[in-house]
Amino acid sequence: MSTINQSGWRPQMNAVEGEAVATFTGNRALMLEEALIFEIGSLDTTGVDFAEAPQATSRLGGLERHRDIGLPGLSEPEAVRHYTRLSRQNYGIDLGFFPLGSCTMKHNPRLNERMARLPGFADIHPLQPIDTVQGALEVIDQLAHWLVTLTGMKAVAMSPKAGAHGELCGILAIKAALEARGEDRRVVLVPESAHGTNPATAAFAGFTVEDIPATPDGRVDVAALTARLGPDVAGVMITNPNTCGLFERDLKTISDAVHAAGGYVYCDGANFNAIVGKVRPGDLGVDAMHINLHKTFSTPHGGGGPGSGPVVLSEALAPFAPLPFVEQQDGRFVLVEEETAGEHHGSSFGRMVSFHGQMGMFTRALTYILSHGADGLKQVAEDAVLNANYVLRSMEDVLDAPFANSGPCMHEAIFSDRGLAEGFSTLDIAKGLIDEGFHPMTVYFPLVVHGAMLVEPTETESKAALDQFIGAFRSVAQRAKAGDAALKSAPHFAPRRRLDETQAARKPVLVWKEPAQAEAAE
Secondary structure (H helix, E strand, O other): OOOOOOOOEEEEEOOOOOOEEEEEOOOEOOEOOOOOHHHHOEOOOOOOOOOOOOOOOOOOOOOOOOOOOOOOEOOHHHHHHHHHHHHHOOOOOOOOOOOEOOOOOOOOOHHHHHHHOOOOOOOOOOOOOHHHOHHHHHHHHHHHHHHHHHHOOOEEEOOOOOHHHHHHHHHHHHHHHHHHOOOOOOEEEEEOOOOOHHHHHHHHOOOEEEEEOEOOOOOEOHHHHHHHOOOOEEEEEEEOOOOOOOOOOOHHHHHHHHHHOOOEEEEEOOOHHHOOOOOOHHHHOOOEEEOOHHHHOOOOOOOOOOOOOOEEEOOOOHHHOOEOEEEEEOOEEEEEOHHHHOHHHOOOOOEOOOOOOOHHHHHHHHHHHHHHHHHHHHHHHHHHHHHHHHHHHHHOOOOOOOOOOOOOOOOOEEEOOOOOOOOOOHHHHHHHHHHOOOOOOEEOOOOOOOOOEEEOOOOOOOHHHHHHHHHHHHHHHHHHHHOOHHHHHOOOOOOOOOOOHHHHHHOOOOOOOOOOOOOOOO
């Protein structure tokens, strides 16, 4: 007998020569099993024929490679088929609904992509002379203008590369402002309903983090927060709308109290998609807020980058914005750097990146803003909130919705595992959704809800798409409540079955090693 190994290959006897050979047996109809690239090509072959390299004097100073590089040689068809088959095992927003809560996985309009690929944007280089990139700098300046306008703030730092990077920018601006005042405040207050990166960022910047509890309706406990304010508090990091999917309606009251105590207010703007065009954070007393361009303004999300997380700043923090930034001088655009900052920008806390930012993200975001207009951006928020409430009200009779009575939710609906059959969990529902053809929602976050399931439909999903998802979600939830044993081993129709989550996290296999020579069983 022979056995199938983890890669899907089964050693079999060659009927002619009596040797053990690897035969591919993992395909299911047109869902093709894919071996590792090392198992397709061998290390001693190449897919391309090269002429013998001429002898030349080495300029590597003794750093020459003396061993094979250890990569398999594949022909072009083998390489193309390998990566195409892998792509079919992935799930993305272009395939279907992506309900990740607090991530705003919306459709990326192809118009944005076309604009980002225009000559002058796609082939721009950060070391080009300023006179050759005036159009690109104008795009950055226009986007900055609209971000400031939409948020009601004074200035914006465009260079941060992502949300957490933007958080750090805002916190460093607060730190610089406190130092300019000669104050050594070391405590940052973070509500339970804030994003998890908020306390991490504050701690990374050298602050001590203290939690602020939430009320039963899922919002910040204002009394607890104001009671903790004092001369040691640098500020508060608050997420609005928060990770319970609710608008912090007392934010102006909180901001006034924090300012009166000498602190600053940082707002996590990851969920700005729910209020863009409807609410200006600056009017609520916010001093700094990062904006994830991939969430609110539809630039690509994930894959390790490129990201972009501009930070809008209040009048109090604007002087401390990082370098470099675009400024218009005498009818032309310039990049203000350390050597040109002068006294006018002498309070900047420094710089966070080598160059200004990510041109492709800027171009896509500005295209999105201009194509929507003021009324369109307002409708983005309205439709996102409408879709989230549709999901909430369509599911609350089959799943526990802990904040269903806290008023309308904003961009996302949250459910818990309360009421499931004994031994069944949120993970079982998530895995069951994969069999229904949907990427699972965000699970076990936020931590204030046990077994949380966080669903964010965004504004780009139609009612028909939502109805299809809700039907599948309801079906899987009812199976979990009824104790359907088959759900414990889901997914059954995915390229891979359910992993041991603990072992996969603690003992991941990250390096390929050549397996021992296969031997046929007697």
